[in-house]
Amino acid sequence: MHEGQPEAATVDISLRAVTLRLDKSVEALEFEQIEGRFDAGARATASASRRSGFGFVTGDGIRWPQGDLSVAWRAAATAAT
Numbered sequence: 724m725h726e727g728q729p730e731a732a733t734v735d736i737s738l739r740a741v742t743l744r745l746d747k748s749v750e751a752l753e754f755e756q757i758e759g760r761f762d763a764g765a766r767a768t769a770s771a772s773r774r775s776g777f778g779f780v781t782g783d784g785i786r787w788p789q790g791d792l793s794v795a796w797r798a799a800a801t802a803a804t
Contacts, residue, residue, distance in 0.1 A: 731764035753782030759789065771795040 741754040759777030764770065771794065778789035 730766060731762065734761045735759075736761065755780040755782060755784070767798075769795065769797045 737756075737758040738754070739756055741757055742751050743754070744751040757779040760773075760775040761777075762771075762773040762775070764772075773794075774790075774792045776789045777792070779787050781787075
């Protein structure tokens with residue numbers, strides 16, 4: 724929190740028997756298991772997102788091994804007028 728506003732959040736998930744439909748026109752995705760940690764943070768000029776230990780097992784039993792991913796970006800500087 725900064726001046727009463729949230730700057731970051733962390734969510735740990737461990738889900739079982741998940742069905743995910745991205746659109747009515749495509750077949751649903753089925754997962755036996757999805758787990759990992761999701762972190763996100765934002766400030767006035769920069770943001771970041773991180774996935775830690777994220778992995779899943781599909782409904783067909785295919786295992787995507789747990790891994791990490793981080794992304795950060797900064798707002799472009801604006802010219803003074």
